[in-house]
Amino acid sequence: MTRTSRRHALALIGMLATSGAGPAFAQGAPFPSRTIRLVAPHAPGGNSDTFARILAQKLGERIGQQVVVENRTGAGGTVGSALVSKSAPDGYTLVIADNGTHAIAPTLYGTKLAYDVFKDFTPVMLAATFPTVIMIHPAVPAQTPQEFVALVKSQPGKLTYSSAGTGNGSHLTIELFRTAAGGLDMVHVPYKGGAPAVQALLAGEVQMTAVSANTALPHIQSGKVRALGVASTKRSPALPDVPTFAEGGIPFEGDSWLAIMGPPGIPPDVVAKLNQEIAATLREPETRERLAKIGLEVVASSPAGLTELLQRDVPKWGKAVKDSGAVAD
Template identity: 75%
Template sequence: MGHPTRRHALQALAALLAATLPFAAAAQGFPSKPIKLVIPHAAGGNSDAFGRILAQKLSERIGQQVVVENRTGAGGTIACASVAKSAPDGYTLVVADNGTQAIAPTLYGHRLQYDVFKDFTPVTLAATFPSLLLVPPNFPAKTAKEFVALAKSQPGKLTYSSAGTGNGSHLTLELFRAAAGGLDMVHVPYKGGAPAVQALLAGEVQLTSVSVNTALPHVQAGKARPLGVASAKRSPALPDVPTFNEVGIPFEADNWLAILGPAGIPADVAARLNTEITATLRSPDVQERLAKLGLEVVASSPADYTKLLASDVPKWGKAVKDSGAVAE
């Protein structure tokens, strides 16, 4: 009979191998069935358009169907919570965004059904898209600096619309007000981005914040005028519009999309997902299609996503607290 210590060590090794072999086998054959890609928002928005382009091209690349499922509610947090609770096998992913991951922890507080750092396996920071601040075409202030001067000369008089209290558009404008010296303006929340933009086009409010692709047709038609881009660099879609940093109002409010799975996905499966998804996003035709939506491909490592999230949670959290917004 062998030495007890050695026998126990061999038994432990055998148990470890038995536990890890299924994962190794799964990783070698991954993916062997369709992958579900959950979109936390309704059809027609940035994350939906992005998700459908990615799903189509990723399906072609990996030889397995990538099925898109729109699951709405609570600002996208219901979908993210469902993915966080799904099996950690790499077959359920979500197109998360700064709203669901960086804003939600402060906006929802203890009611949020997931921990943004602990309950997900990051696959990649997929794409970014900047916000644009718009004014009506006949508004007397022609530049961001002139707007700030006018707002300061008329405290409490100018109004700004958003897609809802605590929405990214609302908080982007809160960041702008703070960066411009604490502008005293009146917030007018709407139920969704479309009516918030319509309020500006109708002259009911003097300022709003929207993504570049949403703003583009209104700007090109002369129905709205951009004050600036809330990003570190100018948008290729509107190269003549300066960033706010350039004009001395230091603030950035980039929106982003990331691909996440539930925590606990085996490292080799997560690595395979990162390889296939980033390669798909970097393909020229996908980059071209996304650029038309105002989306710039990032296709990063998981570590890059985690680093961004660590800086964005406090930034957006402060904006939520300063605005007084509370999720309904």
């Protein structure tokens, strides 16, 4: 190469670097510039899946990129969660985490769990909460939590309660209630899913169960069950006439929640963008209304807010797991 041609080549390189032209010098495309994958770790039809699909549609419209929901089920949601924990830290793969996958699982699965909830995820936000209602069969002669506690104490080991399975949130919410009430002696009857657990109560096969507020609502309205209380810090908008257990003199909190998390190492600016766009999406009136219909109340916290929740909930639910004696299969 002659001295002149070398000078021309160096000048061209300088021009490309200044203008940002050419693949070697192009700046990275602004986030997001392609499809976002939203992993729902539970089966279609549940709160996690329904929330994911509502969010995916509205978020996609807002950011101008496709957001696809992918169901990766198994082991109480931990299979899908583990998949995301090992994904590329670019913000394009996220998981709908919940108190089952990220607060109960660490104790329930112990060393079998394929991830650390604090080290193997990047928190984006606490997205929404949904209260749990503890219901009893109308034949049970108790109108208030205190009356129910007195009844159980007068008949230790006689009253039964159903759940969606050992170690499930419904099981552990009643465990929190039993502990808060002084250690009630009741018999746990686990079922394979929430629907059969509710049917067992409706049929009078058990005296109590715990379900989300939106699931409880039609059964309460029909008079087929009686709401004993809401396991939350405040009354549910879906059941404004049902007091919390704290109001009934037995304070405990068993709210369920949904959160957005990604793999570890997502750049802070990408986390901030995700939080900003998802929060704006969730706060849209139409989105709020659709989520309210399935019993979800929008929170849209900061990433730090989600971390603080985990720091409180992991030990709380972990104690409930230990007290119940539940062990994952």
